[in-house]
Amino acid sequence: MHVAVVGGGVAGAASAIALSRIGAQVTLYEAHEDPAGPVGSFVSLSVNGLRALEALGCLEEVQRAGFPVDRQRMWSGRDRPLGDVPRGRRPGDPLRSVTLMRADLVGALRREAERAGARIVVGRRLSGDPRDPLTGDADLVVGADGIWSATRRALDPACPEPRxxxxxxxxxxxxxxxxxxxxxxxxxxxxxxxxxxxxxxxxxxxxxxxxxxxxxxxxxxxxxxxxxxxxxxxxxxxxxxxxxxxxxxxxxxxxxxxVLPPVTRRHDGRTVLVGDAAHPVGAGQGASMAIEDAVALARELASARTVPAALAGFDRLRHDRAGKLAKSAAANRDAKTAGPMAARLREIMMPFFFNRFHPKATGWLYDHDPGRLPEVRSS
Known part of the structure; x- marks a missing residue:
């Protein structure tokens, strides 16, 4: 199976690793010479993302590129403590959230993709149209080209636009x-x-x-x-x-x-959206969810009889989880734009409730088991 992955960031590189692991011939197309760049922001990976990295076989390399973060502490603007919980994990989980520069994460994933056998082509901007000559002979096109995805627009010209x-x-x-x-x-x-x-x-x-x-x-x-x-x-x-x-x-x-309204058409018989192209969730989970997507897509392709059946199964598997996280992200975003009255109420109420309810509220997210990739099979 020949796979064209459009987009060389976290979602694209992780998809290239996962699909190469199951024996696909993968070409990763990236518009920029270096999709991460020499500078940038940092990114955190919670334990669900780390377990997905473990399934890809590159957890230790990513851990070496960053540093563990044990606790997450919330403060009011007046320096009053509002909460203190484990960072990106349930209490007692032996894994620790990892923080690293996004460039280092993308670099580590791209190196692993090349080791897994993927071919990386940089400086080539694809239209996202299935008829694009660069992807025309692919059995599968993976749109991993972010929130401004050209692949999403080609898949559905009436798709929602970011705002x-x-x-x-x-x-x-x-x-x-x-x-x-x-x-x-x-x-x-x-x-x-x-x-x-x-x-x-x-x-x-x-x-x-x-x-x-x-x-x-x-x-x-x-x-x-x-x-x-x-x-x-x-x-x-x-x-x-x-x-x-x-x-x-x-x-x-x-x-x-x-933000992006829910994307209603995320796949057809040959093209599928992953990562921010399908569900820009925010809440510090964008990278982790993209890596989860890569593992889930590879597992479905390895077990399904046809590509269309695999894409339909992948979408069913990921839709509810991504949607639930999107709602959490919206609440997180609203808290950052709240007015002074809401901020005052938060300062009064949050110290009593946050530590107590946070593990239960986030357990569904951190407990996710992505499963293992099957042994390499011939394509």
Missing amino acids: YAGLYSVSGVTDRPVRPPGDRPQGFNMVFARRGAFIYLPAPGGSLWWSAQVAAPVPPPDLSAVGPAELAELFRTEKTPLAVLRASSAVTAATLLH
Whole structure:
């Protein structure tokens, strides 16, 4: 079976690994020379994503490229603790969430895809149309080309379009080792601020990786002009974000956040959408869900008699899980854009409920078993 994977990010590279593992002849097409780039934001993988990486055979390499994060702590803008839970796992799970730069994750997956036998073609932008000469002879086309997917538009010209979510994200790294005010312990920290949310976590070497998610009904006219100084003004009433921003002189990534209405046509007899092309979930789960998709798609293709049957089975398998997570992500996003009254209620109520109910509310997500890929068979 000849497979053309469109898109060389996390979803595309993971799909190339998984499909190569079951004996498919895979060509991965990427429009950019380096889809990750030399700089960028960081990404976290919770245990469900790590188990999917284990099924692909590249868990240890990704763990070496990042660092484990044990706890997730939530804070109010006034530095009051709101919650303290295990990061990306149930209590007692021996796996630990891993945080790494997105470029390092994509690089590790692409190297593994090449080792698995996939051919990677860069600098070639596909239209996503099944008649595209670059994919015309493929038995299967995997659309892994993100939220602005050309494959999705070719599959369904009437498909929904992304819209601005009322948030933009700017990420960076402190220039020097810095200790946040209050000598807070290590871990993933999220501050619910007046103008959005501010995330930071200590990285090896003593610097802090940070991401400001700014609530703005209208996006800035020039996102590239938003740097630490501009963010410091936006977060001037929050002591901890302000201290982190003052220790930084540049940003590594900036992007407008978008949402996408549910995609109703995610496959046909030959083409299938995976990752953000099918379900941009957010909530720190985009990469993990894309890797889960890759494993699930390969398993269905290995067991089904025909490609159309495999794609239908894959869609049934993934639809409810992705939809449930999308609802959780919407609630997460709404919390970051809440007004001052909602923020005050959160400060009062969250310390009593968050730690108690978080494990039950997220267990369905972290307990997911992606299964193992079958032994390589001839294509």
